[in-house]
Amino acid sequence: MVKGFQFDTYMAEKATLVNNALEEAVPLQEPLKIHEAMRYSLLAGGKRVRPILCLASCELVGGAESRAMAMALAVEMVHTMSLIHDDLPCMDNDDLRRGKPTNHKVYGDDTAVLAGDALLSLAFEHLATRTIGVGPDRVVQAISELASAVGSLGLVAGQIVDISSEGKQDVDLNKLEYIHVHKTAKLLEAAVVGGAVLGGGNSDEVERVRKYARSIGLLFQVVDDILDVTKSSEELGKTAGKDLLSDKATYPKLMGLDGAKKFAGELLATAVEELGFFDAGRAAPLHHLAHYIAYRQN
Structure with missing residues:
Protein backbone atom coordinates (compact mmCIF):
# COMPACT_ATOMS: atom_id res chain seq x y z
CA MET A 1 0.00 0.00 0.00
CA VAL A 2 1.24 3.50 -0.83
CA LYS A 3 2.02 5.32 2.39
CA GLY A 4 0.34 8.65 2.93
CA PHE A 5 -2.50 8.00 0.50
CA GLN A 6 -5.73 9.26 2.08
CA PHE A 7 -8.17 6.67 0.76
CA ASP A 8 -11.24 7.82 2.71
CA THR A 9 -10.72 11.39 1.53
CA TYR A 10 -10.20 10.20 -2.05
CA MET A 11 -13.41 8.14 -2.00
CA ALA A 12 -15.46 10.96 -0.44
CA GLU A 13 -14.21 13.53 -2.96
CA LYS A 14 -14.79 11.28 -5.97
CA ALA A 15 -18.23 10.20 -4.73
CA THR A 16 -19.24 13.86 -4.35
CA LEU A 17 -18.09 14.58 -7.92
CA VAL A 18 -20.03 11.58 -9.22
CA ASN A 19 -23.16 12.39 -7.22
CA ASN A 20 -23.20 16.00 -8.40
CA ALA A 21 -22.75 14.90 -12.02
CA LEU A 22 -25.52 12.29 -11.71
CA GLU A 23 -27.87 14.91 -10.24
CA GLU A 24 -27.19 17.10 -13.28
CA ALA A 25 -27.44 14.24 -15.78
CA VAL A 26 -30.97 13.21 -14.70
CA PRO A 27 -32.90 16.40 -13.90
CA LEU A 28 -36.44 16.29 -12.59
CA GLN A 29 -38.57 16.99 -15.67
CA GLU A 30 -41.68 15.81 -17.44
CA PRO A 31 -42.90 13.11 -17.35
CA LEU A 32 -42.37 13.63 -13.62
CA LYS A 33 -43.18 10.11 -12.43
CA ILE A 34 -40.56 8.34 -14.53
CA ILE A 52 -14.76 5.65 -8.97
CA LEU A 53 -12.96 2.61 -10.41
CA CYS A 54 -13.54 4.07 -13.87
CA LEU A 55 -12.08 7.45 -12.93
CA ALA A 56 -9.13 5.87 -11.11
CA SER A 57 -8.33 3.68 -14.11
CA CYS A 58 -8.36 6.70 -16.41
CA GLU A 59 -5.90 8.50 -14.12
CA LEU A 60 -3.77 5.35 -13.80
CA VAL A 61 -2.79 5.61 -17.51
CA GLY A 62 -2.26 9.37 -17.32
CA GLY A 63 -5.67 10.65 -18.45
CA ALA A 64 -7.60 13.54 -16.90
CA GLU A 65 -10.67 12.28 -15.01
CA SER A 66 -12.90 14.54 -17.15
CA ARG A 67 -12.28 12.17 -20.07
CA ALA A 68 -13.90 9.27 -18.20
CA MET A 69 -16.67 11.05 -16.26
CA ALA A 70 -19.39 10.29 -18.84
CA MET A 71 -18.36 6.61 -18.79
CA ALA A 72 -18.37 6.60 -14.99
CA LEU A 73 -21.92 7.94 -14.92
CA ALA A 74 -23.04 5.53 -17.64
CA VAL A 75 -21.73 2.57 -15.64
CA GLU A 76 -23.61 3.76 -12.54
CA MET A 77 -26.82 4.17 -14.57
CA VAL A 78 -26.48 0.62 -15.90
CA HIS A 79 -25.69 -0.69 -12.42
CA THR A 80 -28.75 1.07 -10.97
CA MET A 81 -30.92 -0.38 -13.76
CA SER A 82 -29.69 -3.86 -12.85
CA LEU A 83 -30.56 -3.31 -9.17
CA ILE A 84 -34.07 -2.02 -9.97
CA ASP A 94 -36.59 -7.81 -2.64
CA ASP A 95 -38.07 -5.06 -0.49
CA LYS A 105 -42.29 -0.87 -3.67
CA VAL A 106 -42.50 2.90 -4.04
CA TYR A 107 -43.53 3.35 -7.69
CA GLY A 108 -45.03 0.00 -8.68
CA ASP A 109 -43.69 -2.79 -10.90
CA ASP A 110 -44.62 -1.08 -14.17
CA THR A 111 -42.82 2.17 -13.41
CA ALA A 112 -39.81 0.32 -11.97
CA VAL A 113 -39.37 -1.63 -15.22
CA LEU A 114 -39.60 1.58 -17.25
CA ALA A 115 -37.22 3.44 -14.92
CA GLY A 116 -34.63 0.73 -15.44
CA ASP A 117 -35.17 0.79 -19.21
CA ALA A 118 -34.81 4.57 -19.27
CA LEU A 119 -31.57 4.49 -17.27
CA LEU A 120 -30.12 1.87 -19.61
CA SER A 121 -30.92 3.99 -22.67
CA LEU A 122 -29.65 7.17 -21.05
CA ALA A 123 -26.36 5.48 -20.12
CA PHE A 124 -25.41 4.94 -23.76
CA GLU A 125 -26.70 8.33 -24.87
CA HIS A 126 -24.67 10.01 -22.14
CA LEU A 127 -21.50 8.08 -22.93
CA ALA A 128 -21.83 8.78 -26.66
CA THR A 129 -22.64 12.49 -26.42
CA ARG A 130 -20.99 13.74 -23.22
CA THR A 131 -17.50 12.23 -23.44
CA ILE A 132 -15.03 15.10 -23.89
CA GLY A 133 -11.41 15.27 -25.07
CA VAL A 134 -11.38 11.73 -26.52
CA GLY A 135 -11.18 10.55 -30.12
CA PRO A 136 -14.20 8.77 -31.65
CA ASP A 137 -12.42 5.40 -31.95
CA ARG A 138 -11.85 5.24 -28.19
CA VAL A 139 -15.40 6.38 -27.45
CA VAL A 140 -16.75 3.59 -29.67
CA GLN A 141 -14.46 1.09 -27.89
CA ALA A 142 -15.79 2.24 -24.49
CA ILE A 143 -19.40 1.94 -25.71
CA SER A 144 -18.63 -1.59 -26.96
CA GLU A 145 -17.12 -2.58 -23.59
CA LEU A 146 -20.19 -1.38 -21.71
CA ALA A 147 -22.67 -2.95 -24.14
CA SER A 148 -20.99 -6.36 -24.04
CA ALA A 149 -20.99 -6.26 -20.23
CA VAL A 150 -24.78 -5.81 -20.12
CA GLY A 151 -26.15 -8.02 -22.90
CA SER A 152 -26.87 -11.70 -23.48
CA LEU A 153 -23.19 -12.59 -23.06
CA GLY A 154 -22.77 -10.37 -20.00
CA LEU A 155 -25.06 -9.36 -17.14
CA VAL A 156 -28.14 -10.93 -18.74
CA ALA A 157 -26.28 -14.23 -19.17
CA GLY A 158 -25.36 -14.29 -15.49
CA GLN A 159 -28.88 -13.42 -14.43
CA ILE A 160 -30.62 -16.05 -16.57
CA VAL A 161 -28.28 -18.83 -15.43
CA ASP A 162 -28.68 -17.63 -11.83
CA ILE A 163 -32.48 -17.76 -12.07
CA SER A 164 -32.51 -21.20 -13.69
CA SER A 165 -30.09 -22.55 -11.06
CA GLU A 166 -32.15 -21.61 -7.98
CA GLY A 167 -32.97 -24.58 -5.80
CA LYS A 168 -30.96 -27.01 -7.94
CA GLN A 169 -28.35 -29.25 -6.40
CA ASP A 170 -26.07 -29.58 -9.45
CA VAL A 171 -24.59 -26.06 -9.28
CA ASP A 172 -20.83 -26.52 -8.96
CA LEU A 173 -18.05 -23.96 -8.59
CA ASN A 174 -17.63 -23.63 -12.36
CA LYS A 175 -21.27 -22.69 -12.87
CA LEU A 176 -21.22 -20.39 -9.85
CA GLU A 177 -18.17 -18.60 -11.24
CA TYR A 178 -19.89 -18.27 -14.62
CA ILE A 179 -22.91 -16.65 -12.95
CA HIS A 180 -20.88 -14.11 -11.02
CA VAL A 181 -18.29 -13.33 -13.69
CA HIS A 182 -21.19 -12.37 -15.96
CA LYS A 183 -23.65 -10.94 -13.43
CA THR A 184 -21.19 -8.86 -11.39
CA ALA A 185 -17.60 -8.90 -12.69
CA LYS A 186 -18.33 -7.94 -16.31
CA LEU A 187 -19.73 -4.53 -15.38
CA LEU A 188 -16.80 -3.82 -13.06
CA GLU A 189 -14.51 -4.85 -15.92
CA ALA A 190 -16.26 -2.46 -18.30
CA ALA A 191 -15.84 0.38 -15.79
CA VAL A 192 -12.12 -0.20 -15.34
CA VAL A 193 -11.30 -1.01 -18.97
CA GLY A 194 -13.44 1.86 -20.23
CA GLY A 195 -11.59 4.27 -17.95
CA ALA A 196 -8.21 3.08 -19.25
CA VAL A 197 -9.33 3.26 -22.88
CA LEU A 198 -10.70 6.80 -22.52
CA GLY A 199 -7.62 7.83 -20.56
CA GLY A 200 -5.40 6.94 -23.50
CA GLY A 201 -4.02 3.61 -22.29
CA ASN A 202 -2.12 1.38 -24.71
CA SER A 203 -3.15 -2.22 -25.43
CA ASP A 204 -0.81 -3.69 -22.80
CA GLU A 205 -2.06 -1.30 -20.10
CA VAL A 206 -5.69 -2.02 -21.04
CA GLU A 207 -5.18 -5.78 -20.76
CA ARG A 208 -3.46 -5.47 -17.39
CA VAL A 209 -6.32 -3.44 -15.95
CA ARG A 210 -8.74 -5.95 -17.50
CA LYS A 211 -7.10 -8.77 -15.50
CA TYR A 212 -7.18 -6.58 -12.39
CA ALA A 213 -10.86 -5.88 -12.95
CA ARG A 214 -11.81 -9.53 -13.50
CA SER A 215 -10.20 -10.43 -10.19
CA ILE A 216 -11.85 -7.66 -8.17
CA GLY A 217 -15.16 -8.25 -9.95
CA LEU A 218 -15.30 -11.84 -8.78
CA LEU A 219 -13.86 -10.78 -5.41
CA PHE A 220 -16.78 -8.37 -5.02
CA GLN A 221 -19.27 -11.23 -5.32
CA VAL A 222 -17.34 -13.65 -3.08
CA VAL A 223 -17.31 -10.97 -0.36
CA ASP A 224 -21.02 -10.30 -1.01
CA ASP A 225 -21.77 -13.99 -0.40
CA ILE A 226 -19.71 -13.97 2.80
CA LEU A 227 -21.47 -10.84 4.10
CA ASP A 228 -24.88 -12.34 3.30
CA VAL A 229 -24.30 -15.06 5.91
CA THR A 230 -22.32 -13.02 8.47
CA LYS A 231 -24.11 -9.65 8.62
CA SER A 232 -27.61 -8.39 9.47
CA SER A 233 -30.03 -6.59 7.13
CA GLU A 234 -29.44 -3.38 9.09
CA GLU A 235 -25.68 -3.64 8.59
CA LEU A 236 -26.00 -4.44 4.88
CA GLY A 237 -28.78 -2.02 3.94
CA LYS A 238 -30.48 -4.88 2.09
CA THR A 239 -32.11 -8.17 3.07
CA ALA A 240 -29.58 -10.49 4.67
CA GLY A 241 -29.71 -14.30 4.50
CA LYS A 242 -31.81 -14.23 1.33
CA ASP A 243 -29.49 -16.57 -0.58
CA LEU A 244 -29.90 -19.19 2.14
CA LEU A 245 -33.68 -18.89 2.15
CA SER A 246 -33.93 -19.20 -1.64
CA ASP A 247 -31.46 -22.12 -1.62
CA LYS A 248 -29.04 -20.32 -3.92
CA ALA A 249 -25.55 -21.64 -4.56
CA THR A 250 -22.98 -19.33 -2.95
CA TYR A 251 -19.25 -19.50 -2.31
CA PRO A 252 -19.65 -20.17 1.45
CA LYS A 253 -22.18 -22.91 0.64
CA LEU A 254 -19.90 -24.67 -1.87
CA MET A 255 -16.50 -23.92 -0.32
CA GLY A 256 -17.32 -23.34 3.33
CA LEU A 257 -16.88 -19.93 4.97
CA ASP A 258 -13.13 -20.38 5.50
CA GLY A 259 -12.67 -21.62 1.94
CA ALA A 260 -14.55 -18.61 0.57
CA LYS A 261 -12.39 -16.24 2.63
CA LYS A 262 -9.22 -17.96 1.34
CA GLU A 273 -0.05 -8.18 -8.84
CA GLU A 274 -1.32 -6.59 -12.07
CA LEU A 275 -0.94 -3.10 -10.57
CA GLY A 276 2.77 -3.71 -9.99
CA PHE A 277 3.44 -2.81 -13.62
CA PHE A 278 2.19 0.77 -13.17
CA ASP A 279 3.51 3.85 -11.40
CA ALA A 280 2.87 3.25 -7.68
CA GLY A 281 1.44 6.72 -7.08
CA ARG A 282 -1.06 6.50 -9.91
CA ALA A 283 -1.94 2.92 -8.94
CA ALA A 284 -2.60 3.81 -5.28
CA PRO A 285 -6.37 4.39 -5.67
CA LEU A 286 -6.92 1.05 -7.47
CA HIS A 287 -4.66 -0.71 -4.95
CA HIS A 288 -6.71 0.65 -2.05
CA LEU A 289 -10.01 0.00 -3.88
CA ALA A 290 -9.10 -3.69 -4.24
CA HIS A 291 -8.45 -3.93 -0.50
CA TYR A 292 -11.62 -1.96 0.21
CA ILE A 293 -13.67 -4.45 -1.82
CA ALA A 294 -11.99 -7.36 -0.05
CA TYR A 295 -12.53 -6.05 3.48
CA ARG A 296 -15.78 -4.06 3.17
CA GLN A 297 -18.47 -4.67 5.79
CA ASN A 298 -21.58 -3.93 3.73
Missing part, protein backbone atom coordinates in the same frame (compact mmCIF):
# COMPACT_ATOMS: atom_id res chain seq x y z
CA HIS A 35 -37.84 10.88 -13.73
CA GLU A 36 -38.72 10.72 -10.03
CA ALA A 37 -38.38 6.91 -10.15
CA MET A 38 -35.08 7.08 -12.04
CA ARG A 39 -33.66 9.61 -9.57
CA TYR A 40 -35.01 7.71 -6.55
CA SER A 41 -32.73 4.76 -7.20
CA LEU A 42 -29.87 6.52 -8.98
CA LEU A 43 -29.40 9.12 -6.25
CA ALA A 44 -30.10 6.81 -3.31
CA GLY A 45 -26.48 6.81 -2.21
CA GLY A 46 -24.33 3.75 -2.47
CA LYS A 47 -20.54 3.69 -2.40
CA ARG A 48 -20.12 4.58 -6.11
CA VAL A 49 -17.38 1.94 -6.39
CA ARG A 50 -17.90 1.36 -10.13
CA PRO A 51 -17.70 4.98 -11.29
CA HIS A 85 -34.79 -4.99 -12.23
CA ASP A 86 -33.06 -7.51 -9.93
CA ASP A 87 -35.30 -6.45 -7.02
CA LEU A 88 -38.57 -6.98 -8.96
CA PRO A 89 -41.01 -9.70 -7.78
CA CYS A 90 -40.34 -11.70 -10.97
CA MET A 91 -36.60 -11.71 -10.20
CA ASP A 92 -35.22 -11.66 -6.63
CA ASN A 93 -38.36 -10.10 -5.11
CA LEU A 96 -34.91 -3.26 0.61
CA ARG A 97 -32.03 -1.66 -1.30
CA ARG A 98 -29.41 0.76 0.05
CA GLY A 99 -31.43 0.96 3.25
CA LYS A 100 -34.60 2.16 1.46
CA PRO A 101 -37.70 0.46 0.01
CA THR A 102 -36.95 -0.89 -3.46
CA ASN A 103 -38.10 1.04 -6.52
CA HIS A 104 -41.13 -1.13 -7.29
CA PHE A 263 -10.44 -17.64 -2.26
CA ALA A 264 -11.13 -13.94 -1.68
CA GLY A 265 -7.53 -13.53 -0.52
CA GLU A 266 -6.23 -15.22 -3.68
CA LEU A 267 -8.31 -12.95 -5.92
CA LEU A 268 -7.04 -9.87 -4.07
CA ALA A 269 -3.42 -11.01 -4.54
CA THR A 270 -3.98 -11.53 -8.28
CA ALA A 271 -5.49 -8.07 -8.69
CA VAL A 272 -2.69 -6.34 -6.79
Whole structure:
Protein backbone atom coordinates (compact mmCIF):
# COMPACT_ATOMS: atom_id res chain seq x y z
CA MET A 1 0.00 0.00 0.00
CA VAL A 2 1.24 3.50 -0.83
CA LYS A 3 2.02 5.32 2.39
CA GLY A 4 0.34 8.65 2.93
CA PHE A 5 -2.50 8.00 0.50
CA GLN A 6 -5.73 9.26 2.08
CA PHE A 7 -8.17 6.67 0.76
CA ASP A 8 -11.24 7.82 2.71
CA THR A 9 -10.72 11.39 1.53
CA TYR A 10 -10.20 10.20 -2.05
CA MET A 11 -13.41 8.14 -2.00
CA ALA A 12 -15.46 10.96 -0.44
CA GLU A 13 -14.21 13.53 -2.96
CA LYS A 14 -14.79 11.28 -5.97
CA ALA A 15 -18.23 10.20 -4.73
CA THR A 16 -19.24 13.86 -4.35
CA LEU A 17 -18.09 14.58 -7.92
CA VAL A 18 -20.03 11.58 -9.22
CA ASN A 19 -23.16 12.39 -7.22
CA ASN A 20 -23.20 16.00 -8.40
CA ALA A 21 -22.75 14.90 -12.02
CA LEU A 22 -25.52 12.29 -11.71
CA GLU A 23 -27.87 14.91 -10.24
CA GLU A 24 -27.19 17.10 -13.28
CA ALA A 25 -27.44 14.24 -15.78
CA VAL A 26 -30.97 13.21 -14.70
CA PRO A 27 -32.90 16.40 -13.90
CA LEU A 28 -36.44 16.29 -12.59
CA GLN A 29 -38.57 16.99 -15.67
CA GLU A 30 -41.68 15.81 -17.44
CA PRO A 31 -42.90 13.11 -17.35
CA LEU A 32 -42.37 13.63 -13.62
CA LYS A 33 -43.18 10.11 -12.43
CA ILE A 34 -40.56 8.34 -14.53
CA HIS A 35 -37.84 10.88 -13.73
CA GLU A 36 -38.72 10.72 -10.03
CA ALA A 37 -38.38 6.91 -10.15
CA MET A 38 -35.08 7.08 -12.04
CA ARG A 39 -33.66 9.61 -9.57
CA TYR A 40 -35.01 7.71 -6.55
CA SER A 41 -32.73 4.76 -7.20
CA LEU A 42 -29.87 6.52 -8.98
CA LEU A 43 -29.40 9.12 -6.25
CA ALA A 44 -30.10 6.81 -3.31
CA GLY A 45 -26.48 6.81 -2.21
CA GLY A 46 -24.33 3.75 -2.47
CA LYS A 47 -20.54 3.69 -2.40
CA ARG A 48 -20.12 4.58 -6.11
CA VAL A 49 -17.38 1.94 -6.39
CA ARG A 50 -17.90 1.36 -10.13
CA PRO A 51 -17.70 4.98 -11.29
CA ILE A 52 -14.76 5.65 -8.97
CA LEU A 53 -12.96 2.61 -10.41
CA CYS A 54 -13.54 4.07 -13.87
CA LEU A 55 -12.08 7.45 -12.93
CA ALA A 56 -9.13 5.87 -11.11
CA SER A 57 -8.33 3.68 -14.11
CA CYS A 58 -8.36 6.70 -16.41
CA GLU A 59 -5.90 8.50 -14.12
CA LEU A 60 -3.77 5.35 -13.80
CA VAL A 61 -2.79 5.61 -17.51
CA GLY A 62 -2.26 9.37 -17.32
CA GLY A 63 -5.67 10.65 -18.45
CA ALA A 64 -7.60 13.54 -16.90
CA GLU A 65 -10.67 12.28 -15.01
CA SER A 66 -12.90 14.54 -17.15
CA ARG A 67 -12.28 12.17 -20.07
CA ALA A 68 -13.90 9.27 -18.20
CA MET A 69 -16.67 11.05 -16.26
CA ALA A 70 -19.39 10.29 -18.84
CA MET A 71 -18.36 6.61 -18.79
CA ALA A 72 -18.37 6.60 -14.99
CA LEU A 73 -21.92 7.94 -14.92
CA ALA A 74 -23.04 5.53 -17.64
CA VAL A 75 -21.73 2.57 -15.64
CA GLU A 76 -23.61 3.76 -12.54
CA MET A 77 -26.82 4.17 -14.57
CA VAL A 78 -26.48 0.62 -15.90
CA HIS A 79 -25.69 -0.69 -12.42
CA THR A 80 -28.75 1.07 -10.97
CA MET A 81 -30.92 -0.38 -13.76
CA SER A 82 -29.69 -3.86 -12.85
CA LEU A 83 -30.56 -3.31 -9.17
CA ILE A 84 -34.07 -2.02 -9.97
CA HIS A 85 -34.79 -4.99 -12.23
CA ASP A 86 -33.06 -7.51 -9.93
CA ASP A 87 -35.30 -6.45 -7.02
CA LEU A 88 -38.57 -6.98 -8.96
CA PRO A 89 -41.01 -9.70 -7.78
CA CYS A 90 -40.34 -11.70 -10.97
CA MET A 91 -36.60 -11.71 -10.20
CA ASP A 92 -35.22 -11.66 -6.63
CA ASN A 93 -38.36 -10.10 -5.11
CA ASP A 94 -36.59 -7.81 -2.64
CA ASP A 95 -38.07 -5.06 -0.49
CA LEU A 96 -34.91 -3.26 0.61
CA ARG A 97 -32.03 -1.66 -1.30
CA ARG A 98 -29.41 0.76 0.05
CA GLY A 99 -31.43 0.96 3.25
CA LYS A 100 -34.60 2.16 1.46
CA PRO A 101 -37.70 0.46 0.01
CA THR A 102 -36.95 -0.89 -3.46
CA ASN A 103 -38.10 1.04 -6.52
CA HIS A 104 -41.13 -1.13 -7.29
CA LYS A 105 -42.29 -0.87 -3.67
CA VAL A 106 -42.50 2.90 -4.04
CA TYR A 107 -43.53 3.35 -7.69
CA GLY A 108 -45.03 0.00 -8.68
CA ASP A 109 -43.69 -2.79 -10.90
CA ASP A 110 -44.62 -1.08 -14.17
CA THR A 111 -42.82 2.17 -13.41
CA ALA A 112 -39.81 0.32 -11.97
CA VAL A 113 -39.37 -1.63 -15.22
CA LEU A 114 -39.60 1.58 -17.25
CA ALA A 115 -37.22 3.44 -14.92
CA GLY A 116 -34.63 0.73 -15.44
CA ASP A 117 -35.17 0.79 -19.21
CA ALA A 118 -34.81 4.57 -19.27
CA LEU A 119 -31.57 4.49 -17.27
CA LEU A 120 -30.12 1.87 -19.61
CA SER A 121 -30.92 3.99 -22.67
CA LEU A 122 -29.65 7.17 -21.05
CA ALA A 123 -26.36 5.48 -20.12
CA PHE A 124 -25.41 4.94 -23.76
CA GLU A 125 -26.70 8.33 -24.87
CA HIS A 126 -24.67 10.01 -22.14
CA LEU A 127 -21.50 8.08 -22.93
CA ALA A 128 -21.83 8.78 -26.66
CA THR A 129 -22.64 12.49 -26.42
CA ARG A 130 -20.99 13.74 -23.22
CA THR A 131 -17.50 12.23 -23.44
CA ILE A 132 -15.03 15.10 -23.89
CA GLY A 133 -11.41 15.27 -25.07
CA VAL A 134 -11.38 11.73 -26.52
CA GLY A 135 -11.18 10.55 -30.12
CA PRO A 136 -14.20 8.77 -31.65
CA ASP A 137 -12.42 5.40 -31.95
CA ARG A 138 -11.85 5.24 -28.19
CA VAL A 139 -15.40 6.38 -27.45
CA VAL A 140 -16.75 3.59 -29.67
CA GLN A 141 -14.46 1.09 -27.89
CA ALA A 142 -15.79 2.24 -24.49
CA ILE A 143 -19.40 1.94 -25.71
CA SER A 144 -18.63 -1.59 -26.96
CA GLU A 145 -17.12 -2.58 -23.59
CA LEU A 146 -20.19 -1.38 -21.71
CA ALA A 147 -22.67 -2.95 -24.14
CA SER A 148 -20.99 -6.36 -24.04
CA ALA A 149 -20.99 -6.26 -20.23
CA VAL A 150 -24.78 -5.81 -20.12
CA GLY A 151 -26.15 -8.02 -22.90
CA SER A 152 -26.87 -11.70 -23.48
CA LEU A 153 -23.19 -12.59 -23.06
CA GLY A 154 -22.77 -10.37 -20.00
CA LEU A 155 -25.06 -9.36 -17.14
CA VAL A 156 -28.14 -10.93 -18.74
CA ALA A 157 -26.28 -14.23 -19.17
CA GLY A 158 -25.36 -14.29 -15.49
CA GLN A 159 -28.88 -13.42 -14.43
CA ILE A 160 -30.62 -16.05 -16.57
CA VAL A 161 -28.28 -18.83 -15.43
CA ASP A 162 -28.68 -17.63 -11.83
CA ILE A 163 -32.48 -17.76 -12.07
CA SER A 164 -32.51 -21.20 -13.69
CA SER A 165 -30.09 -22.55 -11.06
CA GLU A 166 -32.15 -21.61 -7.98
CA GLY A 167 -32.97 -24.58 -5.80
CA LYS A 168 -30.96 -27.01 -7.94
CA GLN A 169 -28.35 -29.25 -6.40
CA ASP A 170 -26.07 -29.58 -9.45
CA VAL A 171 -24.59 -26.06 -9.28
CA ASP A 172 -20.83 -26.52 -8.96
CA LEU A 173 -18.05 -23.96 -8.59
CA ASN A 174 -17.63 -23.63 -12.36
CA LYS A 175 -21.27 -22.69 -12.87
CA LEU A 176 -21.22 -20.39 -9.85
CA GLU A 177 -18.17 -18.60 -11.24
CA TYR A 178 -19.89 -18.27 -14.62
CA ILE A 179 -22.91 -16.65 -12.95
CA HIS A 180 -20.88 -14.11 -11.02
CA VAL A 181 -18.29 -13.33 -13.69
CA HIS A 182 -21.19 -12.37 -15.96
CA LYS A 183 -23.65 -10.94 -13.43
CA THR A 184 -21.19 -8.86 -11.39
CA ALA A 185 -17.60 -8.90 -12.69
CA LYS A 186 -18.33 -7.94 -16.31
CA LEU A 187 -19.73 -4.53 -15.38
CA LEU A 188 -16.80 -3.82 -13.06
CA GLU A 189 -14.51 -4.85 -15.92
CA ALA A 190 -16.26 -2.46 -18.30
CA ALA A 191 -15.84 0.38 -15.79
CA VAL A 192 -12.12 -0.20 -15.34
CA VAL A 193 -11.30 -1.01 -18.97
CA GLY A 194 -13.44 1.86 -20.23
CA GLY A 195 -11.59 4.27 -17.95
CA ALA A 196 -8.21 3.08 -19.25
CA VAL A 197 -9.33 3.26 -22.88
CA LEU A 198 -10.70 6.80 -22.52
CA GLY A 199 -7.62 7.83 -20.56
CA GLY A 200 -5.40 6.94 -23.50
CA GLY A 201 -4.02 3.61 -22.29
CA ASN A 202 -2.12 1.38 -24.71
CA SER A 203 -3.15 -2.22 -25.43
CA ASP A 204 -0.81 -3.69 -22.80
CA GLU A 205 -2.06 -1.30 -20.10
CA VAL A 206 -5.69 -2.02 -21.04
CA GLU A 207 -5.18 -5.78 -20.76
CA ARG A 208 -3.46 -5.47 -17.39
CA VAL A 209 -6.32 -3.44 -15.95
CA ARG A 210 -8.74 -5.95 -17.50
CA LYS A 211 -7.10 -8.77 -15.50
CA TYR A 212 -7.18 -6.58 -12.39
CA ALA A 213 -10.86 -5.88 -12.95
CA ARG A 214 -11.81 -9.53 -13.50
CA SER A 215 -10.20 -10.43 -10.19
CA ILE A 216 -11.85 -7.66 -8.17
CA GLY A 217 -15.16 -8.25 -9.95
CA LEU A 218 -15.30 -11.84 -8.78
CA LEU A 219 -13.86 -10.78 -5.41
CA PHE A 220 -16.78 -8.37 -5.02
CA GLN A 221 -19.27 -11.23 -5.32
CA VAL A 222 -17.34 -13.65 -3.08
CA VAL A 223 -17.31 -10.97 -0.36
CA ASP A 224 -21.02 -10.30 -1.01
CA ASP A 225 -21.77 -13.99 -0.40
CA ILE A 226 -19.71 -13.97 2.80
CA LEU A 227 -21.47 -10.84 4.10
CA ASP A 228 -24.88 -12.34 3.30
CA VAL A 229 -24.30 -15.06 5.91
CA THR A 230 -22.32 -13.02 8.47
CA LYS A 231 -24.11 -9.65 8.62
CA SER A 232 -27.61 -8.39 9.47
CA SER A 233 -30.03 -6.59 7.13
CA GLU A 234 -29.44 -3.38 9.09
CA GLU A 235 -25.68 -3.64 8.59
CA LEU A 236 -26.00 -4.44 4.88
CA GLY A 237 -28.78 -2.02 3.94
CA LYS A 238 -30.48 -4.88 2.09
CA THR A 239 -32.11 -8.17 3.07
CA ALA A 240 -29.58 -10.49 4.67
CA GLY A 241 -29.71 -14.30 4.50
CA LYS A 242 -31.81 -14.23 1.33
CA ASP A 243 -29.49 -16.57 -0.58
CA LEU A 244 -29.90 -19.19 2.14
CA LEU A 245 -33.68 -18.89 2.15
CA SER A 246 -33.93 -19.20 -1.64
CA ASP A 247 -31.46 -22.12 -1.62
CA LYS A 248 -29.04 -20.32 -3.92
CA ALA A 249 -25.55 -21.64 -4.56
CA THR A 250 -22.98 -19.33 -2.95
CA TYR A 251 -19.25 -19.50 -2.31
CA PRO A 252 -19.65 -20.17 1.45
CA LYS A 253 -22.18 -22.91 0.64
CA LEU A 254 -19.90 -24.67 -1.87
CA MET A 255 -16.50 -23.92 -0.32
CA GLY A 256 -17.32 -23.34 3.33
CA LEU A 257 -16.88 -19.93 4.97
CA ASP A 258 -13.13 -20.38 5.50
CA GLY A 259 -12.67 -21.62 1.94
CA ALA A 260 -14.55 -18.61 0.57
CA LYS A 261 -12.39 -16.24 2.63
CA LYS A 262 -9.22 -17.96 1.34
CA PHE A 263 -10.44 -17.64 -2.26
CA ALA A 264 -11.13 -13.94 -1.68
CA GLY A 265 -7.53 -13.53 -0.52
CA GLU A 266 -6.23 -15.22 -3.68
CA LEU A 267 -8.31 -12.95 -5.92
CA LEU A 268 -7.04 -9.87 -4.07
CA ALA A 269 -3.42 -11.01 -4.54
CA THR A 270 -3.98 -11.53 -8.28
CA ALA A 271 -5.49 -8.07 -8.69
CA VAL A 272 -2.69 -6.34 -6.79
CA GLU A 273 -0.05 -8.18 -8.84
CA GLU A 274 -1.32 -6.59 -12.07
CA LEU A 275 -0.94 -3.10 -10.57
CA GLY A 276 2.77 -3.71 -9.99
CA PHE A 277 3.44 -2.81 -13.62
CA PHE A 278 2.19 0.77 -13.17
CA ASP A 279 3.51 3.85 -11.40
CA ALA A 280 2.87 3.25 -7.68
CA GLY A 281 1.44 6.72 -7.08
CA ARG A 282 -1.06 6.50 -9.91
CA ALA A 283 -1.94 2.92 -8.94
CA ALA A 284 -2.60 3.81 -5.28
CA PRO A 285 -6.37 4.39 -5.67
CA LEU A 286 -6.92 1.05 -7.47
CA HIS A 287 -4.66 -0.71 -4.95
CA HIS A 288 -6.71 0.65 -2.05
CA LEU A 289 -10.01 0.00 -3.88
CA ALA A 290 -9.10 -3.69 -4.24
CA HIS A 291 -8.45 -3.93 -0.50
CA TYR A 292 -11.62 -1.96 0.21
CA ILE A 293 -13.67 -4.45 -1.82
CA ALA A 294 -11.99 -7.36 -0.05
CA TYR A 295 -12.53 -6.05 3.48
CA ARG A 296 -15.78 -4.06 3.17
CA GLN A 297 -18.47 -4.67 5.79
CA ASN A 298 -21.58 -3.93 3.73
